[in-house]
Amino acid sequence: MLQTKDLTVRFGGHVAVNAVSCTFQPGTLTAIVGPNGAGKTTYFNLISGQIRASSGDAFLNGNSLAGLSPSARTRAGLGRAFQLTNLFPNLSVLENVRLAVQAARAGKHLRGLNLWSIWSDHKALTQLAEEVLEAVSMAGKRHTTVASLPHGDQRKLEVALLMALEPDVFMFDEPTAGMSADEAPVILNLIRKLKNDKRKTILLVEHKMDVVRELADRIIVLHNGSLVADGEPSEVIASPVVQEAYLGVNPKDALAQADAPPHPGLPPQGGRSETP
Ligand SMILES: Nc1ncnc2c1ncn2[C@@H]1O[C@H](COP(=O)(O)OP(=O)(O)OP(=O)(O)O)[C@@H](O)[C@H]1O
Numbered sequence: 001m002l003q004t005k006d007l008t009v010r011f012g013g014h015v016a017v018n019a020v021s022c023t024f025q026p027g028t029l030t031a032i033v034g035p036n037g038a039g040k041t042t043y044f045n046l047i048s049g050q051i052r053a054s055s056g057d058a059f060l061n062g063n064s065l066a067g068l069s070p071s072a073r074t075r076a077g078l079g080r081a082f083q084l085t086n087l088f089p090n091l092s093v094l095e096n097v098r099l100a101v102q103a104a105r106a107g108k109h110l111r112g113l114n115l116w117s118i119w120s121d122h123k124a125l126t127q128l129a130e131e132v133l134e135a136v137s138m139a140g141k142r143h144t145t146v147a148s149l150p151h152g153d154q155r156k157l158e159v160a161l162l163m164a165l166e167p168d169v170f171m172f173d174e175p176t177a178g179m180s181a182d183e184a185p186v187i188l189n190l191i192r193k194l195k196n197d198k199r200k201t202i203l204l205v206e207h208k209m210d211v212v213r214e215l216a217d218r219i220i221v222l223h224n225g226s227l228v229a230d231g232e233p234s235e236v237i238a239s240p241v242v243q244e245a246y247l248g249v250n251p252k253d254a255l256a257q258a259d260a261p262p263h264p265g266l267p268p269q270g271g272r273s274e275t276p
């Protein structure tokens, strides 16, 4: 169980995350939504230890995470998608996943330094790495160097590495952003599969409301750093606070908004980019 209590961070005078208290249970996928700049990524950064809280704390299975480095939090079971800066750009995709698998198992499977165990561990780790790559449809790119992967593949690799760590808590921050229409379903399928494992706690920051509607067991809404709604998806989506906070419209205008193009700034569906 993951919990935050009054988790807060200030950047100068700006309170980016404001006293957020929330409990995330295993077997539940919680979608975290809110407008750009609401504090969603910063909330993840606080939980994973990338940035230090100004006040408040996060707890994993009742244990305070305060003072733990990001890697100590990873070892404790928190899984945040790797940033590519954590990878070895000149090594192959397979080598990178194998290192992640190895890191995840360090301590669990250490059997002493003899050549036989090194060889058999290496084989087992390669096998696991291959399975993880298969799961994200990247087996064909196993020998490609990470630096030369296109953006969509880099994002898929981030998810592959997260899977390899086998964390208790999965934190996905817009996992399909920048992916093509045929890449995104690969990741969404993986998240669907993860949901079947009732020991796992899943947090998903996602702007696409159709994805949220399908996957979320619960939605929390952040707005200006504060938690403004929390509950069952259909209720939260219908609530005036979400219509206003998330869609940025008055509740009474929400119906009109539903008829507008889904993404302001993009052409209407059908591909027309200019009005006659
Ligand atoms: N390291 C930082 N230093 C100063 N301000 C920051 C820092 N990180 C985030 N912020 C600010 O905190 C606020 C929350 O940003 P955050 O990236 O968490 O929003 P978000 O909800 O993830 O938005 P988006 O949907 O666009 O990804 C923003 O005003 C942002 O400019």
Ligand SMILES: [Mg+2]
Pocket: 040, 041, 042, 173
């Ligand atoms: Mg963000």
